Amino acid sequence: MPEGRIIKSLSGFYYVLHDGQVTQCRGRGVFRKKKVTPLVGDEVVFQADNELEGYILEIKERKNELVRPPISNVDQALLVFSAIEPDFSTVLLDRFLALVESNDIQPVICISKVDLLSEKQKQLIEQYAEDYRKIGYEVILTSTVMESGIAEIKPLFENQITVIxxxxxxxxSSLLNVLKPELELKTNDISISLGRGKHTTRHVELISFGEGLVADTPGFSSLEFLTLEVEELSHCFPEMSRLSEDCKFRGCLHVKEPKCAVKQAVENQAIPAYRYEHYLQFVEEIKQRKPRY
Known part of the structure; x- marks a missing residue:
């Protein structure tokens, strides 16, 4: 039986890429019974008599999966955050970073729309970028209008499955249009009354970029820690994870414990105070999470 990768899911159909050909498939009823939903990114075994009538028979083991956006087997995440319109949000960025770190996905931070900044605003954004670079993250400042930063992003996609x-x-979508103009993805301006963007991408789809695949995903404005536990959270903050072994107590949560290396680093400004505040906020959020049965 042929094997391929789901590159699009739409209206109950799964589009499987195999040897350069795309086959439209449905999922077998066995998946519904097992409560397993095929995801974009899944490696699958399928059968098909033609390109429009295939069936997915088996889903290969996933190395990771995300809930929102619903996608699996991701190598890296390009996290796009605008410098302005909507305003840059460190708490939302840290939420995304914790999520991708918990799934062993390599994050790359892209700060867009830098051409819209005043000189004072640009200094603040560059300070944030430097904070995250010191942690170890790659940070790229971009402008699709000026096409700055684009050359730095293109090589990242080679031989990788990347979620944007x-x-x-x-x-x-504007970024993808500059990277690959033939896509002609729909874009919308910011809603002035709401202060946030309008959703322009309606489904998850993997797009070929050279030898890599890139997912354009529906935008979203909130993100819950559905499966992450408090004990695991500090491992999703690399600068804290590195210091954990210097804490007095094994399994230190870096909240109220004495002689905590992380809290000491915050006091010494070696860790940005806002990162630690977000960590404490996430700890409390996870503790308050209702049990799932």
């Missing part, structure tokens, strides 16, 4: 994610209206 971020808040609505930050310019994900």
């Amino acid at each position: 994610a971020g808040q609505s209206g930050v310019g994900k």
